[in-house]
Amino acid sequence: MPDIRHRIGTTAPRARVYEAFATTDGLRGFWTRDVKGESAIGSNLEFFFGSPDPSAVMEVVDLVPDTRVAWRCVEGPEEWVGTNLTFELRSMGDETVVLFTHADWQQPSEFMHHCSTKWGYFFLGLKRWLEGSDSVAYPDDAAISSWR
Secondary structure, rough: OOOOOEEEEOOOOHHHHHHHHHHHHHHHHHHOEEEEEOOOOOOOEEEEEOOOOOOEEEEEEEEEEEEEEEEOOOOEEOOOOOEEEEEEEEEEEEEEEEEEEOOOOOOOHHHHHHHHHHHHHHHHHHHHHHHOOOOOEEEOOOOOOOOO
């Protein structure tokens, strides 16, 4: 099955990077400002992108402080349901490295291409935000196509 993969480095401390993925406040700072739920293993996080219904619901499947966050998509776009998302953190010199994988897509699709580009955009925004610039989380993100 195909996967989306990204790698990004930041000067932010590893603990702060972990919080961006492991807490609702962190997720509001880099992905979407409208997040509901509890970031605890077995709990669900709901992500909203301008609709009254969640655009995606993720079950939190793993939280290893300063090391790893993992989710499984349980509701959302058909192509996302059943996919697994992981945020792995590593230290390399003065840098915290994020290895992101959005795994287990059934097949490559035009929507997968869009999502790969948008994930890259949000990760560049994460780097800027962690290093002191303004956040570009939804709704302050740039539309990359009519799909937003």
